[in-house]
Amino acid sequence: ALLLDQFGVLHDGRRPYPGAVAAVSAAAAAGLRLLIISNSSRRSGGTLDKLAGMGFDPGCFEGVVTSGELTHRYLSTRPDSWWAGLGRRCLHINWSKRGPASLEGLELEVEPGGMARGAGPVVTDPSTCDFILAHGTEGLSLPGGGVAEVPLEELRRMLTALAEAGRGGRLPPMVVANPDVVTVDGGGLVAMPGSLAASYGRAGGPVQLMGKPSPLIYAACEEVLRLAAGELLAVGDSLEHDVAGVYFGNGCFWGRQKDFVDVETQQLGRQPERLTALVGYAAGTRVGPGGKVCYVYSDPR
Structure with missing residues (x-):
């Protein structure tokens, strides 16, 4: 199953990224199970409606797990x-x-x-x-x-x-x-x-x-899908959250970083030469069109 991030992967908060709608439809048609995993402070309800408004087919997704929904659950059930x-x-x-x-x-x-x-x-x-x-x-x-x-x-x-x-x-x-x-x-x-x-x-x-990279949210995804961690592949855009989450939730991980040097290193005060040390378990690196960098990870355990 694929755990798909929203912001920075499927859309920019307002519009879908080029090819994202078609990619989701193709993945679902190929038999892949798709679950939205999002560091959104909002509860899960309404997420699929928002995606539908951007052109995504809600029927492609098995559900939504947000950090906001997880927060509400834990504060409610204690x-x-x-x-x-x-x-x-x-x-x-x-x-x-x-x-x-x-x-x-x-x-x-x-x-x-x-x-x-x-x-x-x-x-x-x-x-x-x-x-x-x-x-x-x-x-x-x-x-x-x-x-x-x-x-x-x-x-x-x-x-x-x-x-x-x-x-x-x-x-x-x-x-x-x-x-x-x-x-x-x-x-x-x-x-x-x-x-x-x-x-x-x-x-x-x-x-x-309450969200990525905490193990809490990956456990919630496993619960929804009834799959073990090694059967999940997460797609994300954040080095600090999606990539770090490989240690806690996923057997393997594909991270999509858009202009990661400009965004992540400036926001987090990291030097570009330290990125390799931060995620030293990278199995491979690919550079795509426009300088977008994809890291491919395998389970380090």
Whole structure:
């Protein structure tokens, strides 16, 4: 079966990539089972409708697994002692202009914190919340509903200050509904919750990633398809997430990187010469039209 990423593989957030619709149809016609795996903070419902609007045949896919759906499931079911002990008071970093993520049905208490510098509610006291929940990068949810917009850099400063204030004591864990650092949106890039998780983690805060490359999302795919890891082939565009996920989920992996040097190394501060060291288990490299680079991986275990 193929695990297909959405953004950067099938489409750019607005339009399908040339040949993507035909490739999906051909793969399904050849008997391949196709499942969408996406670091989207949204729940799975509506994903296939969006793909249909871009020209994809929803009947080609067996389902959708998103990091947002996984987040909702774990917060709802609390499947183990870590989740059961997470608490209910959360600082919710959300979307605003891109459409807020809903917490309906999760019985969570949203903690806004205090006001600072007129930029919206900003928390610097770790005791004000049990955990941090990151669905977006545009603001903080309010207890009565709605989202107070907070600039991205202000959110980063807030998380760093929160981590520093909690050193030596309990630091609230950060549950990240979308581990991506950036995503494509038409011709540009948009910062994703993974960029905030990186800031919090660097400051010493504990982080729980709910999507790629965490093994949680690959286990969910195996559950949907009822296949073992060695029977899955993942197609993705992110070196840091899709490629790294080979260790956790897939018997083999094909990574499609579009202009990876410009995107990944600049966003993540890595030098091009270090990429080989980062993914030293590459079995081969191919350069296609337009300088697009494909890495082919085999199971390193």
